[in-house]
Amino acid sequence: xxxxxxxFVQGTEDKLARLTDGGDTIGLKVPLTxxxxxxxxxxxxxxxxxxxxxxxxLVLVRWRRPKxxxxxxxxxxxxxxxxxxxxxxxxxxxTKEEAVRHEKEVFKGKKSLKKVYDTATIxxxxxxxxxxKTYEALR
Numbered sequence: 001x002x003x004x005x006x007x008f009v010q011g012t013e014d015k016l017a018r019l020t021d022g023g024d025t026i027g028l029k030v031p032l033t034x035x036x037x038x039x040x041x042x043x044x045x046x047x048x049x050x051x052x053x054x055x056x057x058l059v060l061v062r063w064r065r066p067k068x069x070x071x072x073x074x075x076x077x078x079x080x081x082x083x084x085x086x087x088x089x090x091x092x093x094x095t096k097e098e099a100v101r102h103e104k105e106v107f108k109g110k111k112s113l114k115k116v117y118d119t120a121t122i123x124x125x126x127x128x129x130x131x132x133k134t135y136e137a138l139r
Contacts (some may be wrong), residue, residue: 006032009059019108040088044132051092051094063113
């Protein structure tokens with residue numbers, strides 16, 4: 001299950017890097033482990049979508065569209081390394097269907113979170129992200 005969620009994050013970050021950077025994303029790495037995914041999904045989000053509370057078909061996705069580039073590039077030529085600038089505290093647990101909608105509206109459609117979600121949902125997610133920042137500082 002967690003490998004699948006990590007693969008979803010990798011795929012979403014690749015698409016997002018192509019949107020924000022418009023360049024080559026081959027070899028893009030995501031700074032997450034299966035352990036990070038398990039912790040976020042089970043401990044922080046209690047195995048449920050932060051949006052609806054549904055416990056099935058869960059994935060992790062960025063909450064906000066990055067303001068600039070979503071990728072850091074180090075080196076050049078054969079020694080190039082591409083890494084997503086994703087942090088654990090950027091990720092929200094959603095069902096796959098919710099994440100696809102989120103990606104379409106927030107990332108591709110550039111809609112604000114206020115146009116996509118109600119105030120209660122935004123406040124709930126923001127509180128969870130603050131909690132994630134606390135855990136991130138300890139890990």
